[in-house]
Amino acid sequence: MKTATPYQTQPRAGEKAPRRASRRDSYTGMLMLAPAVLLVAVFVIVPLVFAVVISLTNWPLVGEVEFNGIENYVTAFADTVFWGSILYTLGFAVISTALGITVGYLLAMLVRSNRRGAGLIRTAVFLPYVIGITSLSFVAILEFRPDSGALDQLLLNLGITPAPTAWLLDGTSATVLIVLLGAYVGAGFTMIILMSGMQSIPDELYESAQIDGAGRWKQEFLVTVPLLKRYLGLLTVMGFIGAILAFTQFFIITGGGPGTDTLTTMLYVYNKAFGDLQVGYATALSFVVVVIAAGLTLIQFRVMRED
Amino acid sequence: MTTSIQAPPRVTSRLAGTPPNAPHAKKATASARFRTVLYALIGTVVSVLFVAPVLWSVLRSLQPGDQIAGPAAGQSFTDLSLDNYIGLINNIGAGSYIWNSLTIALGSAVLSVVVTTLAAYALVNYPFRGSNLAFALILLTMMVPFQAILTPLFLEMNALGLTDSLAGIIVFHLTFNLPFGVFLMRNSFAQIPAEVVEAARIDGAGPLRILFSVLRPMIVPGAVTVFLFAFLGAWGDFIGALTFLTRQELFTLPVAVENVASGAFGTVNYGYVIAGAVLLMLPCLILYAAVQRYYVRGLVAGAVKG
Numbered sequence: 001m002k003t004a005t006p007y008q009t010q011p012r013a014g015e016k017a018p019r020r021a022s023r024r025d026s027y028t029g030m031l032m033l034a035p036a037v038l039l040v041a042v043f044v045i046v047p048l049v050f051a052v053v054i055s056l057t058n059w060p061l062v063g064e065v066e067f068n069g070i071e072n073y074v075t076a077f078a079d080t081v082f083w084g085s086i087l088y089t090l091g092f093a094v095i096s097t098a099l100g101i102t103v104g105y106l107l108a109m110l111v112r113s114n115r116r117g118a119g120l121i122r123t124a125v126f127l128p129y130v131i132g133i134t135s136l137s138f139v140a141i142l143e144f145r146p147d148s149g150a151l152d153q154l155l156l157n158l159g160i161t162p163a164p165t166a167w168l169l170d171g172t173s174a175t176v177l178i179v180l181l182g183a184y185v186g187a188g189f190t191m192i193i194l195m196s197g198m199q200s201i202p203d204e205l206y207e208s209a210q211i212d213g214a215g216r217w218k219q220e221f222l223v224t225v226p227l228l229k230r231y232l233g234l235l236t237v238m239g240f241i242g243a244i245l246a247f248t249q250f251f252i253i254t255g256g257g258p259g260t261d262t263l264t265t266m267l268y269v270y271n272k273a274f275g276d277l278q279v280g281y282a283t284a285l286s287f288v289v290v291v292i293a294a295g296l297t298l299i300q301f302r303v304m305r306e307d
Numbered sequence: 308m309t310t311s312i313q314a315p316p317r318v319t320s321r322l323a324g325t326p327p328n329a330p331h332a333k334k335a336t337a338s339a340r341f342r343t344v345l346y347a348l349i350g351t352v353v354s355v356l357f358v359a360p361v362l363w364s365v366l367r368s369l370q371p372g373d374q375i376a377g378p379a380a381g382q383s384f385t386d387l388s389l390d391n392y393i394g395l396i397n398n399i400g401a402g403s404y405i406w407n408s409l410t411i412a413l414g415s416a417v418l419s420v421v422v423t424t425l426a427a428y429a430l431v432n433y434p435f436r437g438s439n440l441a442f443a444l445i446l447l448t449m450m451v452p453f454q455a456i457l458t459p460l461f462l463e464m465n466a467l468g469l470t471d472s473l474a475g476i477i478v479f480h481l482t483f484n485l486p487f488g489v490f491l492m493r494n495s496f497a498q499i500p501a502e503v504v505e506a507a508r509i510d511g512a513g514p515l516r517i518l519f520s521v522l523r524p525m526i527v528p529g530a531v532t533v534f535l536f537a538f539l540g541a542w543g544d545f546i547g548a549l550t551f552l553t554r555q556e557l558f559t560l561p562v563a564v565e566n567v568a569s570g571a572f573g574t575v576n577y578g579y580v581i582a583g584a585v586l587l588m589l590p591c592l593i594l595y596a597a598v599q600r601y602y603v604r605g606l607v608a609g610a611v612k613g
Contacts, residue, residue: 029433036426043482047459124354130595132543135587196607245454248545273458283458290455297450
């Protein structure tokens with residue numbers, strides 16, 4: 001699960017001010033922080049620095065390592081499959097984030113009330129999020145099969161499709177199904193976040209809007225949406241980061257196919273490194289992903305700090 | 308599943324229709340009744356839409372294999388059995404894959420709680436020059452998704468002898484759980500009044516004694532949340548297990564199911580695939596039922612609390 005937090009050094013209101021530390025207390029603190037810092041240093045900082053070195057070599061997983069300067073980057077620049085995967089992934093990010101936030105918002109409107117049953121609806125919507133994309137991707141390959149899959153059975157019985165359809169053998173329809181699967185899994189998360197935002201809006205604002213004669217939908221657009229800007233911004237960035245890194249559902253359901261029609265960037269990088277064993281080249285490609293993801297995370301921190 | 312997600316307590320409740328003192332609070336009851344019915348109707352449709360695929364999967368996994376593989380016309384739910392599960396365990400050896408998955412998820416969850424608790428305790432109660440820098444470093448990990456440094460990480464772990472090892476993948480999960488966990492636990496410790504710790508120190512209690520006997524009850528909710536998300540993250544992880552575990556006896560359940568689905572074990576047995584998918588759901592559903600309120604807390608705290 002990816003979450004994010006703004007970085008703060010100053011204790012906020014309500015937090016205790018740091019005590020004057022004795023030398024012994026400092027050692028105690030260092031000792032307790034050591035495992036966490038060590039892990040980050042060894043498994044995050046080192047690979048990050050190491051990545052620069054690797055990307056400047058031809059580093060095959062097996063065999064001789066040769067330094068080849070920026071050759072990988074030159075190759076990457078001309079790699080049409082790579083840029084195709086970037087475009088595809090960005091398109092996927094836009095569509096799935098837009099759909100996810102729309103669905104999540106409507107659901108949040110439904111379950112934010114204290115009516116009887118709202119809690120049950122929340123539980124039901126949250127269920128797929130709890131189960132997660134890995135398990136549901138396996139269900140998907142089963143049920144998206146032509147003829148014997150549930151999707152085809154349903155559409156054939158309803159008379160919507162005349163004949164069995166191989167949904168996953170067409171790039172567009174496979175993408176649509178994966179987007180829908182993502183919305184199904186992610187809806188609960190988006191709903192909970194937006195609901196907690198909606199419930200923090202004071203009633204008085206709605207009362208005065210009502211006195212001014214604003215109807216229900218007008219109140220929604222003039223009061224709720226503007227006040228949820230921060231939440232919506234946050235969810236947009238998180239949705240984008242998730243989509244840019246999308247791997248599991250594509251690996252399991254389509255494997256990037258047919259051809260390279262559903263090839264996400266992560267999938268391409270993975271195939272280059274562990275399929276073609278071109279670790280150097282794959283690492284150079286990863287840098288593009290790092291830059292995009294880090295940029296998005298920076299935006300996210302920005303959004304979160306705007307209070 | 309009889310529990311339901313409870314909304315956090317609110318000061319007032321606008322959301323049950325009109326505000327309590329709204330000008331038009333005394334609307335006709337007929338329209339109020341219509342609204343209640345409409346709400347129940349929409350709510351039922353939405354709930355069914357989200358729950359149906361899960362229930363369907365469970366039913367489907369109990370069908371005989373030839374029906375799952377067969378054409379649409381031959382579907383029925385009269386001949387249910389646990390055959391797919393038995394086959395998955397006997398013919399594919401899923402028992403050991405489940406065991407691997409559980410070992411990794413539990414190991415990662417327990418260690419995440421220990422490491423993040425100690426780190427957060429230090430940050431709040433034993434700060435030193437540079438401890439904020441350490442916190443910044445841990446939070447920076449969030450800017451580097453592990454997927455983006457997968458190749459150098461693989462080479463490094465390979466050099467350290469941490470690939471093809473359950474310990475190695477536990478350490479991997481542990482590291483990338485740190486930002487969320489440390490942040491959450493830090494908030495837990497920060498909410499405890501300084502006087503509590505001060506009083507215990509004057510009584511001569513050492514740091515660990517204070518942690519275990521004085522602070523424990525106050526940080527349990529945070530620790531449960533860290534445990535929950537660490538466990539689920541490792542249990543559902545696919546790319547990490549796929550990359551760092553290449554020996555078949557170390558496979559986790561998702562990787563094993565993927566191998567069944569892609570025909571690595573011979574012809575694809577879809578009955579086994581759906582049984583594997585349902586087995587993957589089980590721990591998630593059990594945890595969900597058991598500690599539901601921690602989900603909401605963790606998600607909202609992790610995502611929004613700036």
